[in-house]
Amino acid sequence: MRWFLLFVTIAAATQLRQPKAWWKEGVVYQVYPASFKESRSAEDAIGWGDINGIFENLDHIQMLGADIIWLSPFYDSPLFDLGYDISNYTSVNAKFGGSLKDIKKFIHEVHKRGMRCIFDLVINHTSDDHPWFKESKSSVTSPKRDWYFWRQPQYKNGTRYPPNNWVGYNGESAWVWDKHTGEYYLGIFSPYQVDLNWDNPDVREAVYQDALRIWLDMGIDGFRIDVISYYSKTPGLPNVPANDDGFYSGAQFYVNGPNEHKYLQEMNQKVLSHYDAFTVGEYANATTNMTIMQEYVGAHRREIDTIFYFNMVGIGRSGYEPIPWNLSTWRDTLVFNDAIRSSGRGDGWNTVFLENHDTPRSVSIFGDDSPEYRVQSAKLLSMLLSTLSGTLFLFQGQELGMINVPSTWNISDYQDYLSQSYYDGVKTAGGNTSQALSNVQKLARDNARMPFNWNSTYGFSANKTAWLPQVHPEINLADQMTDSDSVYNFWRSMLDLRKYNKDLFVYGDLEFVDNESETFMVYRKTAGCECVLVVLNFSDQVDRCPVAIPKGARLLAGTHRKTLGKHFEAFEGRVYRY
Known part of the structure; x- marks a missing residue:
């Protein structure tokens, strides 16, 4: 009888475990094409990355340990928002090479190496230069008029006002007047x-x-889906309750709208379910509502596979305003993120990431980017990410420990329109522009978008004038490849450790052993009888671990070559198996 009960217990536990999948175990490397590598000759180089430059350097991505490449937008676009304003879903922007042949070659080269690739899917909006919108804009009787949201103005005392009081991301009305x-x-x-x-x-x-089937039929392996929660708007597009004529966030009327899940399920049923496609959605609004997360990623709902939970990268900021953060906030965030894939909460799956094309560099935010501690900080964050369960995402340059742009940049050096809008808004309001510029340096999206440093003379392009200023030549791939103690080689070792211990580091359960320390993060990962303890010192001081290291524990990985026993160096991390 006891054997029968044991069998039932094991069977039940097995049923609760997450089913394995290639996209869960894979390491995703995001390539931002404009900044990765330009292949053009000195005579033709324009200081802008291209598709050929990517597939000529696929060996680097593979040697690092990545299995999946996420390619940010390369489609035809006026590039107002660097490709997230698409004017043709089925063609390649001339700056990136301009040829579907280049994309087909990229897909072929990726698959030849046993890797996979996903493309960015930007379908909440199009560029105002898209043929669909041009036709919609041509006349109020256009067959495509209701492909977009058109509304008549309001008039108050003879003054024209937008249809409602929603504010746009540029700080002004979300509505644009069309005189025609x-x-x-x-x-x-x-x-x-x-x-x-x-x-x-x-x-x-x-x-x-135009945006899905054409690329899936070409052989890609899925999509990163932009602003996935914005598709369905509340009928009538109502005003935000207010007592003045100002503009306010209308997110309550366009995030998680009434038909959001209906449309995602339809997209899955009509398109995605017919391919072995991996989908990860960008949920750009902070939330601690587990029901909302499960409604998107619950496997039984057949919408998307996983989601970017932005609370992780939202720590330490409020818009463009830096705010204090602590490890207690991080622990709460990591516990919530891990619970997305918990069998007790549903059947969803989570992601693990600290950087992408919209974030500053993680070393500059969560570590110390000074020359003294940059390397240690980068290794510490590598150990954190590599030991957390979920699908792991890296952004180009993160493997080098790249840091934010120099504090000497002027506002004219930044290309991102959001940074420009924020700074201009502060200036117009008579605010402190020096503080605004400091905030931009800390949090601007351009921090991640700087050209990749291939060597000590940059190596990004034969044209020495790149589209964004090239900085930090001392942080480059060539030097780090030959340095066994570099950030790059540490990332390689941690990704190897993750792959050889998938049950622990991809599927394992997370439990914080200490919940009080504001300098140490200490957690346990378990999978069946296997167990590891991860100890991370987030301070710039030598300190003692707040919990006892288990007796007989064996050091599995460490950020420092020499350890001080119970004491940890500044930004030191260790993984113990016991």
Whole structure:
């Protein structure tokens, strides 16, 4: 009888474990094409990365230990938002090479190495230069008029006002006046990124065909889906309750809208389910509501596979305002993120990441980017990410411990329109522009978008004038490849450790052993009878671990070659198996 009960217990535990999948165990490396590598000759180089430059350097990504490449937008675009304003879903921007042949070659080269690739899917909005919008804008009677949101103005005492009081990401009205037809159109992200009307079935079918099927049929392995929670808007597009004529966030009316999940399930049923495709959605709004997360990633719901939980990269900031952070906040965030894939909460799956094209560099935010501690900080964060369960995402340059742009940059050095809008808004309001510039240096998206440093003379392009200023030549791949103690080689070793211990580091359960320390993060990872203890010192001081290291524990990995026993060096991390 006891053997039967033991069998039932084991069977039940097995049923609760997450089913394994290639996209769960894979390490995803995000390539930002404009900044990765330019292949053009000195005569033709324009200081802008291209598709050929990517597949000529696939060996670097593979040697690092990545299995999946996420390619940020390369489509035709006016590049107002660096490709997230698409004017043609089925063609390649000339700056990136301009040829579908280049993309097909990239896909082939990736698959030849046994790797996979996913593309960015930007379908909440199109560029105002897209043929769909041009036709929609041509006349109030255009067949494509309701492919976007058009509304008549309001008049108050003879003054024209937008249809509602929603604010856009640029700090002004989310509505743009079109003099030609005498109506406003909706562009929440910018006047140049026009929201598609997903309530129109013709829009959805056009998106499925032009933005999904064409690339899946070409052989790609899935999508990173931009702003996945914005597709469905509340009918009537109501005003935000207010007592003045100001503009306010209308997120309550366009995030997690009434038909959001219906549309995602339809996209899965009509398109994604017919391919072995991996999907990760960008949920750009902070939340601690587990129900919301499970509604997107629950496997039984058949919407998307996993999601970017932005609370992780939102620590230490409020918009463009840096705010204090502590390890207690991090622990709470990591516990919530890990619970997304917990069998007790549902059947979803989580991601693990600290950087992408929209974030500053993690070493500059969560570590110490001074020359004294940059390397140690980068290794510590590598150990953190590599030992957390979920699908792991890295952004180009993160493997080198790249840091933020220099504090000497002027506002004119930044290319990102959000940084420019924030700074201009502070200036217009008579605020402290020196503080605003300091905030931009800490939090701007351009921090991640700087050209990749291939060697000590940059090596990004034969044109010495890149689209963004090239900085920090001392942080480069060539030097780190030959340095056994470099950030790059530490990342390689940690990714190897993760792959050889998938049950622990990809699927294992997380439990914090200490919940009080504001300098140490200490947690246990378990998988069946296997157990490891991860100890991370997030301070610049030598300190003693707040918990006892288990007797007989064996050091599995460490950020420092020499350890001080119970005491940890500044930004030192260790992994013990016991």
